Amino acid sequence: MTVIPKETSEGAATGRSVPKIAAGLALAWLLPLATHPIELDVLLPLVVLAGTAAIQRGSVGLLDRLVLACAQLFGAACLFGLAITLWPGHLHPTLIAGVSLTVLVLVAAATGRLNRTPRRAGPKHGLRVDWLLALAAAGVSLISLVPYVVRDLGGRLGLPLAGEDIARHYLMYDVIGRTGGYLFMRPDALLPFVPDGEWRGIANYPQGLHFAYAVLDRFVRSSGGSGAPGTAADVFVWLLIGTFLLLALAVLWAARRIAGPGASPARTLPVLLLVAAWLVLGDPVTVLARGYPNELAGLACAAVLTAIVARPLTRLGEQTVTVALLLVGVSFSYPLFLPYAGVAALWWMRRARLWRRWWGWVAAVLTAVVAAIGPLTAMAASSGEQLLLNGTARVVDRPATAVLVGLAVLTLTVRNGLRAPSRRTALFAVGVASACAAGIGLYQIATIGRPVYYFDKLLHLLIVVALCALGGLARVPVRAQAVIALPVALAMAVAGGKWHTTPVAPGVQLALGKDRGSPEAARDALLMARMFPDGGNAVNVDLMGSPWRNWSATLGAAALQGQYRHFPGWRDLLYPAGKGGTYADMERLVVNSPVTVRFFVHDRRASMLVVDVEHPNRPNVRPGQPLPVAFGDPLAPSNIEAARLLAAKYPTKVQVVYATPANP
Structure with missing residues (x-):
């Protein structure tokens, strides 16, 4: 009998x-040369995705x-973005x-996928579980998409x-598209777009997802240049939604993978239903609603990493490459999660005894060097008290999170569950995520007396790991x-909030x-951007409606028009929660x-104007109620009056546009 060499039999x-x-x-x-002239470049990312899936x-x-x-x-x-920038x-x-x-072609040739004999799909119930997973992902997608599909832009x-x-996220996406690469590699390109005080922070913010969005925008529009503000904003919002859907798919897939190949459809269905309910009802969907694309990408990478660390791929080389790329993805999107990802990767490296292979050391060093870019640039972008800052994220549902973590620990340990390495690893992952959240929470309590913004971000990570x-x-x-599963999902549906x-x-x-x-506010910003796509060499200030609407619209228009550099001066004057400003301040x-x-x-x-900023005479508004349109001091000029007075006094410096806000 003739013995066929392994590399030949695998189609090398x-x-x-x-x-x-x-x-x-x-x-x-x-x-690509054929799709570009007929404006079908949108198909190319799908071809790349299909090719990457095929060579697994x-x-x-x-x-x-x-x-x-x-x-x-x-x-x-x-990684590719580092080269594209240059x-x-x-x-x-x-x-x-x-x-x-x-x-892809070269990788396929090197790994023997060109002449590969198709592998068996595995047990029949595995295929049925895949269908359940697809249905669960489709259900999450349907429920998540409805609030966005029924709305206009x-x-x-x-x-x-x-x-x-979200305005600064759009700004980075837009400027990366304009300049063609990472801003931290050539920060001077950002100078025309941002104020001097924010230049260093924005230039060094993690930009992996913004870069990916800018690239996909070019494929969607089949263009090598930037699009109109409205078009670019529309693509950006749909990419944000798509990132959440990928997060949901990653978490559902990770839960299915940790369940193991032997889990029957009957046993897998309640798991997927509970995970899907938590994704669309609980805290993960607030990350989408509040507009944190980087965090969504970091959470998705953490979910996939948790799954393949708990139940590794069958090929050591492919597992190593995937873990390395996931670490890079976390680093370039949300470095706050990198300590968890790094410890989880080290746990797998110990289990796989990667240290016994010379190429394992090479891979570890190269990955560490590249993955260090995210935290190092983030450190350059942040102040010494960055972890103590507050933000606009919704406060995580504390009791529900505690129940979820307890449920995850219970299901991993009962019935001699810890005898399986995959469940021991999953329990370790939950422990690491819990320790990360507890550590920053204790630090914040010791420093400022309460847990804030970044504690809730790490609770998001803990929720995702526990769902996996x-x-x-x-x-x-x-x-x-x-x-x-049923009572927990019902409890999630009927209540929420900080303490449920x-x-x-x-x-x-x-x-x-x-x-x-x-x-x-968004419609006002889009109206201003459509009338003056590049800002018209002016700072465009919305005074059309209520205070929060004007503030958010001016911010949004500044980002859409590439005029964010001129926004900070008007930020304090327009900000409704501040002391306000007088006509003299406006002048x-x-x-x-x-x-x-x-x-x-x-x-x-x-x-919005007041007569005395130290003693502002404004309407009394109960907490949680919308501010009235007439929010300023009755003795101060109204918005139209102030604009007219300034235009009369500075005719070459001030323009007044009598606009009609767009209806939904």
Whole structure:
């Protein structure tokens, strides 16, 4: 009997493979060259994703390959961005797709995937579980998409615009698109767009996801340049939503993977239902609603990492590459989660005895060097008290999180669960995530007396890791699962909030339209950006409506028009929660403005100015109630009056636009 060498039997590159390699390399460039003239570049990312899924060797199922391919591509895109920033082609879709497909062909040839014999799909019940997973992901997608699909662009953009952070995320996405690469590698490119006081912080903020968004925007529009503000904002919002859907898929897949290949559909169904309910009803969906794209990407990478550390891929090389790319993805998106990811990766390296292989040391050193970029740039962007800062994130539901963690620990340990290495690793992951959250919480309590913003961010990480670990629930009898899963999901639906006392869960409020954000502000910002796409060499100030609407719209327009550099001076004057400003303060801003000031006015009742900032005479408004349009001192000029007075006094410096706000 003839013995066939292993590399030949697996289809490695041989003489017979050369024509296939040549054909693949030719198609890698012919396809992008063909799609660009007919504006179908949007298909190319799907081709790259399908190709990456096809060359997987350490997994069997289609969903396994799809999730792993998404995770690997994100980490690879973060790395690719380092080279793209330096080459002259920047973000042109033809060039990026050609290089990406070329790399895929070469990897396929090197790993023997060109002549691969198809592998068996595994047990039949495994395929049925995949269908359940797909249905659970589809259910999450449907419920999550409804609040955005039924809204216009202003309504969609208005949801995250309720928090200030989304404007800076859009700004980085936009400027990366304009300049063609990472801002931390050439921060001077950011100078025309941001104020001097924020330049260093924004230039060094983790930008992996913003870069990926900017690249995908080019493919969606089949363009090598930036689009109109409205179009770019629309693509940005849908990419934000898509990132949440990928997070949901990653968490559901991780729970299924930790459940193990032997888990039957009957035992897996309650697990997936509980995880899906928590994703769309509980705290994870608030990360989407508040507009934190980087955190969504970091959580998705953490979920996939948790799964493959608990139950590694069958190929050591592919496992090593995937872990490395996930660490890079976390580093370039949300370095706050990197300590958890690093400890989880070290746990797997110890189990795999990677230290016994020379290439394992090389991989570890290279990964550590690249993964250090995220935290190092973040340190340059932050102050010494960064971890003590407050933010606009919703406070996490503390009791529900405690129940979830306790449930995850229970399901991993009962019935001799710790005899399995996968469950011991999952329990270790929950412990590490808990320690990270507890550590920062104790630090904040000791320093400022209470836990704030970044503590809730680490609770988000703990929630995601615990949801992944709920795969251990598949070991519990089906009746016991129903007793556990149904009451917990019901409790999540009927209440939410900091102490689980707020009627209706955050996800239900979002789905029913109770959580509106600032849609009027977003529509005003889009109106201003459509009228003056580049700002018209002016700072555009919204004075059309109520105080929060004006403040958020001015911020949003500054980001959309690339005029954020001129916003900070007006931020304090417009900010409704501050002391306010007088007409003299407003005039001083006009005089000191380096560009023209363009006021947008509409409602004659709208007012914000006061006579005395130390003793402002404003309407009394109960906490939680919207501020009235006439929020200023009755003795101070209204918004229209102030704009007219300034235009009359400074006719070459001030413009007044009588605008009609857009209706939904």
